[in-house]
Amino acid sequence: MPEQQLFEKNLIFQEDFKDINEAFGTMAKRFAQADLVKNSYEESIKKREKEYPTGIDLSIIGGCLPNVAIPHTEREHCKVTKVVLVKLNQGISTGNMMNPVQRLQNVRYLFMILNSADSEQAGILSRIMEIVTNIDDINALEKAETVESLYKVVEKYKL
Amino acid sequence: MINVLAACGAGVNSSHQIKSAIEEEMSSRGYQVQADAVMIKDITEELLSKYDIFTPISTPDVGFKINIPIVEAGPILYRIPAMSRPVFDNLEEAIKRLNK
Numbered sequence A: 001m002p003e004q005q006l007f008e009k010n011l012i013f014q015e016d017f018k019d020i021n022e023a024f025g026t027m028a029k030r031f032a033q034a035d036l037v038k039n040s041y042e043e044s045i046k047k048r049e050k051e052y053p054t055g056i057d058l059s060i061i062g063g064c065l066p067n068v069a070i071p072h073t074e075r076e077h078c079k080v081t082k083v084v085l086v087k088l089n090q091g092i093s094t095g096n097m098m099n100p101v102q103r104l105q106n107v108r109y110l111f112m113i114l115n116s117a118d119s120e121q122a123g124i125l126s127r128i129m130e131i132v133t134n135i136d137d138i139n140a141l142e143k144a145e146t147v148e149s150l151y152k153v154v155e156k157y158k159l
Numbered sequence B: 001m002i003n004v005l006a007a008c009g010a011g012v013n014s015s016h017q018i019k020s021a022i023e024e025e026m027s028s029r030g031y032q033v034q035a036d037a038v039m040i041k042d043i044t045e046e047l048l049s050k051y052d053i054f055t056p057i058s059t060p061d062v063g064f065k066i067n068i069p070i071v072e073a074g075p076i077l078y079r080i081p082a083m084s085r086p087v088f089d090n091l092e093e094a095i096k097r098l099n100k
Helices: A020-033 A041-051 A123-132 A135-143 A147-154 B014-028 B074-078 B081-098
Strands: A012-015 A067-069 A082-096 A099-114 B002-008 B033-039 B053-056
Touching: A012 A020, A012 A147, A020 A041, A020 A082, A020 A099, A041 A082, A067 A082, A082 A123, A082 A147, A099 A123, A099 A135, A123 A135, A123 B014, A123 B074, A135 A147, B002 B014, B002 B081, B014 B033, B014 B074, B014 B081, B053 B081, B074 B081
Parallel strands: A012 A082, A067 A099, B002 B033, B002 B053
Antiparallel strands: A082 A099
């Protein structure tokens, strides 16, 4: 497969969601309009996040980093393989993927992974983990205040 | 051959990353390990009986007693050696105890 950007500028957002369900509701509608997902995506991503939360605790990395989440659901609900970055102006809470009963606060970035049925991109999550465990990148995302500047931080990452 | 079952909510992403990381690291430690990745909701007693070790992100409630060794593999996902090494060490210990 030729080298492909992990992120696309038109799939980077900066938002004021008050909780994860509002984020899923709004983003799912946008994805459906752009024909990236099926109509079943919204219900499926909400259910999946509830049962198997995807928050990643970055406090273990150090440096007072905000937390992130990597929401994704079964392939059958997606039509494409893409990563969508959402910067949240106010932190929200999600469950911790490594310990689902624990709530993580100050989740400030969503790396929403869309996996389509016909492709297997096991490398996507490793790329995302590479970004979120890189203190310089997260600090640069923190400073970025526009979609354009957020994109500049992550454009170096390839699939 | 040691058969390992990785699992996560959607059966993609996390469990696949765990599968690849385990196969690579255990191979470099000299073990023949074959790992599969599935959705947690697809785990049955019959499925688990085909594996030697279960490596979920965190131990799920599957509704029955799991009779094979469980090694929680979540920390591998961070791709930070200091975090993944204890998981691989636990896995290696579990492999040794299998006496296969």
